[in-house]
Amino acid sequence: MIIEVRTCHQCQSKHIVRNGKNVSGQQRYKCKDCGVTRVLDSVQKGRQLDMEQVSQTYQERNSFRSTARIFGVSHTSVQRWLKKKPEV
Ligand SMILES: [Zn+2]
Numbered sequence: 001m002i003i004e005v006r007t008c009h010q011c012q013s014k015h016i017v018r019n020g021k022n023v024s025g026q027q028r029y030k031c032k033d034c035g036v037t038r039v040l041d042s043v044q045k046g047r048q049l050d051m052e053q054v055s056q057t058y059q060e061r062n063s064f065r066s067t068a069r070i071f072g073v074s075h076t077s078v079q080r081w082l083k084k085k086p087e088v
Contacts, residue, residue: 010036055082 006016008031019030019037030037058067058078068075 008034008036009038010034051081054078058082 006029007014008016010031011034013031013033015032016029017032019028022028028037054067054071057070058064061067061070064075064078064082068078071078
């Protein structure tokens with residue numbers, strides 16, 4: 001039996017409640033402890049991504065979309081992450 005454990009990205013709290021859906025129909029969740037509202041990825045996608053790996057892949061492949069495909073995330077997420085990351 002698989003027990004889904006969702007945790008808050010912000011405070012690691014497990015007090016997560018459903019909070020409607022976003023424009024693309026993904027379930028949104030709200031953390032009862034810190035009040036953060038966000039769409040949580042599925043358990044599989046929710047694994048901790050290694051940002052070093054993402055940025056290395058991006059540099060090798062030179063495309064947001066192919067990097068996104070490899071890590072199973074949207075290319076906008078990759079763009080956002082790489083923007084946040086200081087230049088190496
Ligand atoms: Zn929280």
